[in-house]
Amino acid sequence: MPKLLGWTWEADEKPLLGHPETCPMHHTGYCMSGLLVVRMVESGEETPITKGDFFEIPPGHDAYVAGNERVEMILFEGPGAHP
Template identity: 80%
Template sequence: MTQAIQTRRFDSPDDLLDMKEAGGIAIMQMATGVTGMHAIFEPGWTWEKDEKPLLGSPDTCPAHHTGYCIGGNLVVRMVDSGVETRITRGDFFEIPPGHDAYVDGNERVELILFAAAEHQH
């Protein structure tokens, strides 16, 4: 592995999960395999309505998220337990798989998400 610094910009992502007027997630992968995502969810966005169909309609979100909230109010619910957690500006968070979520209020939610490289065994 090289010892070079790598920079990327979310305005030219590797992939884009486009949720039209509800928002979207810009996704990019670094040379090390680490993934970074910039998520924007507009007021009225729900995981059930806006993201679930784009993922093949799993029962709950299958992803593990580690990230930072830049703005807005996101309510995340662990489906099995029904426990809801509010994520707001300034929160660094970790969310296990098995959740859904919705934007609470009239402010757009903006998140930066990170995922570790997936190691091949």
């Protein structure tokens, strides 16, 4: 799942999901390149995810690509993740 330079959840994903306040999805994965900053909207806490990181992101976040490299991730989903 590549994210290009300048990508933000607010501008690029939110409109596709019907404009929810935050991302309603749970994500688990591995970052292969780049720097993605994930912000938990309620607390304001920001977590950088970079090359070599395994991650788990709960619902209630937004995110943006930082730095000058595109972000590439592998996302893992369990059975029944999508209806």
